Amino acid sequence: MSKNRITIVAVLVASLAAATGAYAAKVVEEIQIEGMVSPASPKALTAALEEKLAVKVLGYEFYGTENGWPILKVEFDSGAVSKDQIEKVIDSTKDPSGTSFRVHRGQVKIHLPLLEEETKADGVFAAESPDIGQLTNPIPASADSHTRGQELYVKFCSKCHGMNGNGAGPSAHGFSTDPRQLWSWYQADKSADPYLFWFITNGRSDMPPWGVILSENQRWDLVNYIKTLAPPTN
Numbered sequence: 001m002s003k004n005r006i007t008i009v010a011v012l013v014a015s016l017a018a019a020t021g022a023y024a025a026k027v028v029e030e031i032q033i034e035g036m037v038s039p040a041s042p043k044a045l046t047a048a049l050e051e052k053l054a055v056k057v058l059g060y061e062f063y064g065t066e067n068g069w070p071i072l073k074v075e076f077d078s079g080a081v082s083k084d085q086i087e088k089v090i091d092s093t094k095d096p097s098g099t100s101f102r103v104h105r106g107q108v109k110i111h112l113p114l115l116e117e118e119t120k121a122d123g124v125f126a127a128e129s130p131d132i133g134q135l136t137n138p139i140p141a142s143a144d145s146h147t148r149g150q151e152l153y154v155k156f157c158s159k160c161h162g163m164n165g166n167g168a169g170p171s172a173h174g175f176s177t178d179p180r181q182l183w184s185w186y187q188a189d190k191s192a193d194p195y196l197f198w199f200i201t202n203g204r205s206d207m208p209p210w211g212v213i214l215s216e217n218q219r220w221d222l223v224n225y226i227k228t229l230a231p232p233t234n
């Protein structure tokens with residue numbers, strides 16, 4: 001081996017060691033996030049995390065996550081930052097609309113007394129609720145709308161609410177709040193639309209919010225479709 005070659009090999013080995021050394025300390029964590037209520041939410045959370053910690057937000061997964069909650073993928077050097085620190089920043093960051101982000105840590109225990117923070121959040125929702133009645137469904141309940149709604153329903157909702165709306169989808173097993181039987185809305189009149197739209201947009205307890213994932217028209221198509229889910233006749 002010539003001296004030149006030896007040098008090249010040595011440099012290669014050294015840079016490989018440096019690269020793998022740096023790589024070994026890098027970890028990617030996936031964290032489920034509550035409070036993603038608008039298209040501005042992901043940007044706000046990314047900005048807060050990258051500003052406060054030496055982390056890189058790789059992105060968000062909104063579609064097809066196991067239990068419906070959006071997932072944040074974040075990369076960091078485990079020597080410099082801990083998952084605990086990341087979760088603390090998430091839990092202390094607010095969405096531009098005023099609701100708080102929170103790490104989704106599993107079931108919501110609805111029978112426990114509300115925490116102070118939850119009581120405050122409830123106040124925000126209560127303040128919003130008068131607006132519910134002012135929404136009007138712009139999508140006629142046509143056969144086309146039902147077809148679009150059904151496609152979305154099967155893809156995003158049936159895992160919890162069941163294919164036929166019976167509230168017993170496979171992902172809902174063990175939930176503290178049962179996904180509602182959507183049959184109760186069968187053939188409901190127009191006055192139900194704003195409530196259904198608001199609920200689908202914002203979610204509640206184990207029901208994820210869909211405002212950031214589905215367009216307004218898609219959510220109205222779902223409202224139209226839900227009202228066609230008939231209870232069994234026998």
Ligand code: HEC
Nearest residue numbers: 067068156157160177178179180196199204205206207222
């Ligand atoms: C991860 C499970 C889950 C998924 C996925 C899910 N839901 Fe829900 N949904 C729930 C739970 C749990 C509730 C009851 C929440 C509560 O009352 O606190 C609920 C409640 C609702 C309600 C309120 C019904 C009522 O009678 O008040 C509507 C409407 C609804 N869901 C529609 C949808 C639609 C449409 C989708 C798909 C885009 C969907 N849900 C996806 C779990 C889910």
